[in-house]
Amino acid sequence: MSMGQEVRYRVRGGRPLNGTAFIQGAKNAVLPMIGAALLAAKGRTVLRNVPLIEDVHRALELAEHIGAKVEFHEAERTVVIDASQLNDPERAVLPADIASRFRGSVLFVPALMHRMGHARIEGVGGCNLGSRKLDFHYRGFARLGAEVTEDDARNHINIEAGNLRGGHLYLDTPSHTGTENLIMAAVLAPGTTVIEHAALEPEVIDVIEFLTRMGAKISGGGTGFITVEGVDELTAVEHTIMSDRIDAGVFAMMAAATGGEVSLVGAHLEHLGVARWKLEQMGVEFAQQGAVLHVRRDAGAPLRPINAVTSPYPGFATDLQSPLMALATMAEGESYLHEAIYDGRFALTDELTKMGAKIEVDGTRAIVHGHTALRGTPVVAHDLRTGAALVLAGLVAEGETVVAPGYLVDRGHAQFEKRLVALGADVVREGSE
Ligand SMILES: CC(=O)N[C@H]1[C@@H](OP(=O)(O)OP(=O)(O)OC[C@H]2O[C@@H](n3ccc(=O)[nH]c3=O)[C@H](O)[C@@H]2O)O[C@H](CO)[C@@H](O)[C@@H]1O
Numbered sequence: 001m002s003m004g005q006e007v008r009y010r011v012r013g014g015r016p017l018n019g020t021a022f023i024q025g026a027k028n029a030v031l032p033m034i035g036a037a038l039l040a041a042k043g044r045t046v047l048r049n050v051p052l053i054e055d056v057h058r059a060l061e062l063a064e065h066i067g068a069k070v071e072f073h074e075a076e077r078t079v080v081i082d083a084s085q086l087n088d089p090e091r092a093v094l095p096a097d098i099a100s101r102f103r104g105s106v107l108f109v110p111a112l113m114h115r116m117g118h119a120r121i122e123g124v125g126g127c128n129l130g131s132r133k134l135d136f137h138y139r140g141f142a143r144l145g146a147e148v149t150e151d152d153a154r155n156h157i158n159i160e161a162g163n164l165r166g167g168h169l170y171l172d173t174p175s176h177t178g179t180e181n182l183i184m185a186a187v188l189a190p191g192t193t194v195i196e197h198a199a200l201e202p203e204v205i206d207v208i209e210f211l212t213r214m215g216a217k218i219s220g221g222g223t224g225f226i227t228v229e230g231v232d233e234l235t236a237v238e239h240t241i242m243s244d245r246i247d248a249g250v251f252a253m254m255a256a257a258t259g260g261e262v263s264l265v266g267a268h269l270e271h272l273g274v275a276r277w278k279l280e281q282m283g284v285e286f287a288q289q290g291a292v293l294h295v296r297r298d299a300g301a302p303l304r305p306i307n308a309v310t311s312p313y314p315g316f317a318t319d320l321q322s323p324l325m326a327l328a329t330m331a332e333g334e335s336y337l338h339e340a341i342y343d344g345r346f347a348l349t350d351e352l353t354k355m356g357a358k359i360e361v362d363g364t365r366a367i368v369h370g371h372t373a374l375r376g377t378p379v380v381a382h383d384l385r386t387g388a389a390l391v392l393a394g395l396v397a398e399g400e401t402v403v404a405p406g407y408l409v410d411r412g413h414a415q416f417e418k419r420l421v422a423l424g425a426d427v428v429r430e431g432s433e
């Protein structure tokens with residue numbers, strides 16, 4: 001993740017956000033869908049509402065690397081994928097230089113297994129949030145008949161998948177990507193697969209809808225107990241990606257932080273799960289008007305402190321924990337945050353402390369003592385959501401906040417600067433890759 005060091009966000013605080021923001025298509029739905037599109041041996045897949053984010057660029061580079069033909073019509077936010085030529089076994093490799101830059105690369109493994117019979121993973125990346133294992137994925141593939149071996153010397157994983165068939169799978173915790181990956185491994189495996197303790201995230205349901213349209217036989221999405229009947233082939237189809245609930249949550253919190261009023265086009269309150277209720281308790285007002293979510297916070301009334309524990313959907317999303325921490329520095333009183341998904345997701349505290357926040361951390365628990373006046377200063381985006389949270393802090397801080405590396409923000413938020421400027425913020429994105 002060193003290539004993007006020169007991109008940085010300069011934020012000058014003090015302006016309330018007002019107006020309309022277009023919520024992007026969901027990062028965590030489009031990545032598995034690009035992987036799923038590679039399962040279609042004939043035709044061309046059309047994905048609409050694709051977010052213009054770095055992770056999508058990396059995913060499309062990877063798709064081309066393994067032999068797919070890809071067009072990204074950026075103005076139309078449309079991707080066209082032709083995976084009919086995925087037949088060169090030499091290309092069944094996820095190379096470290098692309099795959100180590102985003103964790104979603106692991107979602108290509110099912111396509112490599114089904115289309116080429118094997119896969120070699122030379123490195124899988126993603127944000128550094130502490131220990132992030134992929135054992136549920138590998139154990140699941142093995143239970144479906146794949147042979148998974150580790151080449152410790154080279155740090156490679158080799159998967160032989162000549163003989164996949166249905167099987168009984170379970171997850172120790174309801175892993176988001178794990179659920180999607182095991183479903184994709186099962187859709188073309190003969191026989192019946194069941195996945196117990198499956199994830200309930202809206203993106204998982206959207207991926208199931210997409211695969212179902214392609215011809216997959218999947219039942220139980222959203223119940224935690226998924227059944228897949230293997231089919232012989234899948235067809236290329238067209239699909240519009242759901243909106244990004246984390247992007248929506250970040251913009252809602254930015255409106256709350258600055259005491260503004262915004263309309264979030266395409267955002268859905270029910271996708272926020274518990275985060276909706278927590279923000280309401282803090283003093284944020286929501287009104288769903290059809291497919292537009294209206295968000296306001298009365299600048300005259302103080303923000304109230306909050307307690308939140310991250311957990312799988314519909315619990316409080318871990319990806320919203322960082323912006324919530326930044327927001328909590330502005331609340332009148334003590335907020336309590338418990339990060340129960342990742343053990344290394346408090347890198348933000350040091351950065352907020354540089355800005356004047358008072359935060360105590362004990363392992364995976366943090367107490368935020370608000371209200372503190374934030375001051376602008378150079379800060380480090382340790383990961384995507386830390387970066388977004390620091391931009392949020394910068395919108396309220398006195399003076400200039402400089403957030404870098406901007407690449408990490410650009411991994412997951414599309415045209416962040418443009419959308420913030422349209423709402424009245426003073427934000428400049430400098431540099432390029
Ligand atoms: C591309 C994508 O969709 N990313 C999201 C996805 O990540 P991701 O799918 O990687 O997160 P998981 O739900 O799989 O992981 C949650 C926890 O389970 C652990 N685990 C996971 C798999 C495994 O095989 N073994 C294991 O121990 C992880 O280390 C982590 O501590 O869900 C996370 C939790 O909502 C979000 O933060 C990410 O934005």
Ligand SMILES: C=C(OP(=O)(O)O)C(=O)O
Nearest residue numbers: 103104126127319384385
């Ligand atoms: C952790 C995240 O992404 P990834 O799983 O791609 O690292 C995220 O979306 O905040």
